[in-house]
Amino acid sequence: MPLRYLVTFLLITLILNVKAQSAQEGVLFFVDDNPVYTSEFLRVYNKNLDLVQDESQKDVDEYLTLFTNYKLKLKEARALGFHEKPSYKRELASYKKQLTKSFMTDAKVTDAMVEEAYERISYDVKAAHILVKVDANASAKDTLIAYNNILKLRNRTLNEGFEVVRKEVHNGQTVFGESLGYFSGFRMVYKFETAAFNTNVGEISKPFRTRFGYHIVHVLDKRKSRGERTVAHIMVAEKKVGALAEKPEVRIQDIYKKINQGEDFDVLAKQFSDDKSSASKGGVLKPFSSGQLGSQEFEDVAFGLKKVNDVSEPFKTKYGWHIAKLIAKKPIPEFKAIRPELEEKVKRDDRSKLIDEALYASLKTKxxxxxxxxxxxxxxxxxxxxxxxxxxxxxxxxxxxxxxxxxxxxxxxxxxxxxxxxxxxxxxxxxxxxxxxxxxxxxxxxxxxxxxxxxxxxxxxNEEFAHIINEYRDGLLLFDLMEKTIWNAAKTDSIGIQDFYKVHKSKYILPQRIDAIVASSSKQKILKKVAKLLDQGMALDQIKRLVNSKDKVEVMFTSGIMDAEHQALPKSFQFKKGISKIYNHNGAFVIVQVKDVLQKTNQTLEEAKGIVISDYQTFKEENWLKDLGNKYKIKINQEALNKIKNQIKK
Incomplete structure (x- = not known):
């Protein structure tokens, strides 16, 4: 067959194969000549459906616009050669290596290890141990000597008592005798943990070996895990912005006195807590268990509260001063809820060796x-x-x-x-x-x-693995493209940013604000007295000394520049100079002394630079997408789109 006929035949065959594939899988749209299949669109749409916050994006047409824009950007990234960059290839290879690890396990063995781990984190074990050190690669002779030594020590502990022998033999070099306190799952190497959990309370384990040497462990107690706590707190930060300049330890003590006077904890949290994320909720934090907080001091106080509604004394952490209140106690989370976290820990732990052995066996069979x-x-x-x-x-x-x-x-x-x-x-x-x-x-x-x-x-x-890799591969390309084309370009385009700001200057406005003092008390008559003293120009420290006593805090002040959304201000408060009427706000009474009203004003470019740059990036991206739409033609298969809509409605 002549060469030109052979080439023509191969081209026809290729086109027919592509058409056959398109017909079989269903092409949703083309980006130039590149098909995008309905199967991919549906997989991504269904996967992200629950994650989408904007309801409009759940609409198929709206989501299709996002998806076609996504594909346009990927087309441009490849056209510009981003997929050939060495940095891109390195990062993709690194991610692929990490992802591969999560797929290279024996599911049955992993499940068993995870279930065992859950059982162990549900309890705490109190124990002591004796270790005879011996290297993991020691000779048979040295290994036998170490084993015989630990065996002799175990016999001694059975006759003389574990604590007596432990204290006597500890030298901190070749033999260690240590009291370990309470520990739970994942706190010790796996073999040690297993020996401790499999030994009855009051008993001494048989000798066992870890990478450190030979051990015996004496189990003193086992108890249920401390579980989970929900607490509320009031926090006074070490450095406060826009508030009365007073020592945080003084302010927290004043708040504590008000709690002891019978004022509501949640009301005080709403008024005075510097933890903005929890103040509006009465200081209530998300539930947590041991080791989840960034402050051991806070955790110890929280778990030290015994009864619901118990309130701690003021205490200090690296974040500032706190008062904590116990809202709820809960045991270890249900297995289903904590399973993903446990599975990750199991794969990083010594337990992974057992999983590896199971994987080798399954691959040999495969x-x-x-x-x-x-x-x-x-x-x-x-x-x-x-x-x-x-x-x-x-x-x-x-x-x-x-x-x-x-x-x-x-x-x-x-x-x-x-x-x-x-x-x-x-x-x-x-x-x-x-x-x-x-x-x-x-x-x-x-x-x-x-x-x-x-x-x-x-x-x-593995189809699932292939999907994840493809998504990451595209995501990396998209990030590199956006960083170079939009994000970095927008940040460094000072002239473009200035021109954009001038055109949209009216959008960047500081709201009306006040320079004010807010006085808060649980008693109206106290605030009437405070209002008179403020009107007389008396200093705040003097007012506090006059109104408050050593044992009782009647009034607290917050001062600074505030806008209408400030937590200390009543929602209906009118901005005008002078001393306001008494308001009922957040379960207490407040008056506001307005020293000055700062009128609404345009922000300078410097003041609004962050949001201006963000808006400018959006502006550039919208225009860029229009250009890409002209450069690469999108052709929608309306029949396939209708099928998708009907399928989703069902």
Missing amino acids: YNIKKGQPALDYFESILNDDYYKRVWKLPGDFSENKPLVKIGKKQFLYKDFGHYLLKTQRIGVQRTSIRLIVLSRYDDFLNYHLIKYQEDNLETE
Whole structure:
């Protein structure tokens, strides 16, 4: 067949194949000649449906606009060669490596380990232990000596008492005798944790080995976990902006006195707490368990509160001064809720070794790897004492091209394992039989290549993995493109930003504000007295000394520049100079002395720069997308779109 006819035939075949695929999968739209399939659109739409906050984006047409814009940007990124950048390739490879780990596990074994971990975090164990140190790679002789020593110590503890022996033998070098207090799951190495949880209270475990040496553990107590707490707090920050300049420890003590006077905790939190995220909720924080907070001091106080509605004394953390109130107590979260977190911990813990062993076994089954390896007799015959000295070499007549083992479609030869033996002799090995060395090295060789083959082929063997990688691949391209084309360009385009600000200057306005003092009290008559004193021009410190006593706080002040949304101001408050009437606000009474009213004014470019740059970026992106729409033509398959709408309605 002439060459020109052959080329024509191949082109026709290719076009027919593309059309067949399009018909089979359903093309939703084209970006120029690149098809985008309905299956991809539906998968992304359904995946993100629950995450979308803007209701308009749940509309198929609105979401399709977002999706086509997304594809336009990706088309441009590839046209500009962003996918060829070395930094892009490195980051994608790094992510792929990390993601692969999460897919390379045996699900059944992982499930069992996660369930066991949940059981263990549900309890705390109080224990002490004795450790005879011995290196993980110690010789058989040294290992036996360490084991015999721990066995003798265990016999002594049974006769003389654990604490007596523990204190006597501890030297901090070769033998450690330590009281460990209470601990839960994941606080110790897995083998130690297992021994502690499997030993009854009051008993001493049999000797067991970890990477540190041989242990015995004495279990003193087991208790249910402390679980979860919900607390409310009032916080006075160390550095306050726009409020009365007084020492935070003085202010927190004044608030504490008001609580003891019977005033509502949540009302005081709304008025005075500097934790803006919780103040409007009466100081209530999200529930937390041990180790979840960034402050051990706060956690200790919170778990120290015994009864619901108990209130702590003022205490200090790195964030400032606090008063805490116990709202609710809850045991360890339900297994289903905490399972993802536990699974991540299991995969990072010593438990992962058991999961790895299960994975090796499943991959051997998957790729039909037979038990036993006759070729190892040959390698045993060519290995000698030079291997211990790390100077061993392959013999001159080495049978390098003989088949060794086949994993999937990849055939490994004698030379592959031979070179692995050469390379790994640098690691060194304890003197043992040549046979054991060959068996150990072959297991390591086989396991490594089983994992590597599975990793290399995961994208073609696992659909979910392929989807995630593709999304990340596109996401990286999109980020690089947006950073270079829009974000960085907008930040550095000073002339463009100035011109944009001039055109939209009326949009950037500071609201009307007041320079004011807000006095708060639980009693109206107190505020009437305070109003007179303020009107007389008396200083705030003097008013406090006159109205408050050593044991009772009747009034508190907040001062500074405030807008209408400030938490201290009543919603109906009118901005005008002078002393206001008494308002009922947040469960207390307040008066406001307005020293000055600051009128609404335009922000300068410098004052509004952050939001101006953000708006300018949006402006640039909208115009850029119009240009991309002209550069790359979008052709929607209306029939396919209608099918999607009907499918979603059902």
